[in-house]
Amino acid sequence: YVLTQPPSMSVAPGQTARIPCGGHRIETKFVHWYQQKAGQAPVLVVHGDDDRPSGIFERFSGSVSGDTATLTITRVEGGDEADYYCHVWDSRSDEEVFGGGTKVTVL
Amino acid sequence: EVQLVQSGAEVKKPGESLRISCEGSGFNFNSYWIGWVRQRPGKGLEWMGIVYPVDSDTRYSPSFQGQVTLSADKSISTAYLQWNSLSASDTAMYFCARQDRAAAGFDLWGQGTLVTVSS
Numbered sequence: 001y002v003l004t005q006p007p008s009m010s011v012a013p014g015q016t017a018r019i020p021c022g023g024h025r026i027e028t029k030f031v032h033w034y035q036q037k038a039g040q041a042p043v044l045v046v047h048g049d050d051d052r053p054s055g056i057f058e059r060f061s062g063s064v065s066g067d068t069a070t071l072t073i074t075r076v077e078g079g080d081e082a083d084y085y086c087h088v089w090d091s092r093s094d095e096e097v098f099g100g101g102t103k104v105t106v107l
Numbered sequence: 108e109v110q111l112v113q114s115g116a117e118v119k120k121p122g123e124s125l126r127i128s129c130e131g132s133g134f135n136f137n138s139y140w141i142g143w144v145r146q147r148p149g150k151g152l153e154w155m156g157i158v159y160p161v162d163s164d165t166r167y168s169p170s171f172q173g174q175v176t177l178s179a180d181k182s183i184s185t186a187y188l189q190w191n192s193l194s195a196s197d198t199a200m201y202f203c204a205r206q207d208r209a210a211a212g213f214d215l216w217g218q219g220t221l222v223t224v225s226s
Contacts, residue, residue, distance in 0.1 A: 098154060
């Protein structure tokens with residue numbers, strides 16, 4: 001199972017970032033999203049498609065439809081600059097799968 | 108504090124063996140699966156496999172099956188990742204992370220262990 005993400009994107013402060021993650025019938029899977037800042041371990045920011053762990057800002061949200069899941073970051077700030085990864089469990093192969101990651105740059 | 112603490116950075120030569128560790132504290136370690144994730148320099152996250160400390164049940168990614176061994180000691184809340192013979196291509200940061208069931212997110216991560224393999 002393959003998850004496809006754009007390698008990079010840029011967004012201006014205060015604007016909205018929408019990070020796509022493509023996979024065959026991804027809407028039938030639970031999609032999780034991680035933020036990884038430079039030199040740090042990943043942090044779960046959205047799980048189960050659109051739930052946020054405690055302590056994660058409401059500016060982060062997830063959605064999924066058809067073959068695309070999307071992580072949306074509203075009112076982007078400089079501190080949101082990071083790599084973002086999507087993740088699903090593929091029941092057919094019994095494997096956890098990560099997308100290739102999207103590097104978000106705040107202009 | 109709820110945390111996963113990994114062992115320190117390692118520098119090894121090709122062909123050497125290595126075991127790195129991941130100790131949980133502040134939570135019931137035996138209620139979670141512990142996964143391992145590789146991140147090569149400048150690259151993305153790769154799932155290696157997962158171990159259930161209660162009975163040491165393991166699942167491996169086909170890419171890592173036979174290349175590494177996952178294990179755990181529930182009595183000391185510690186999971187391990189082991190290589191019998193390292194190669195330069197194993198140079199990477201390795202993260203452990205907990206998961207309460209298959210299909211769930213990895214909600215707690217260790218700080219990572221940098222493994223460098225060089226002659």
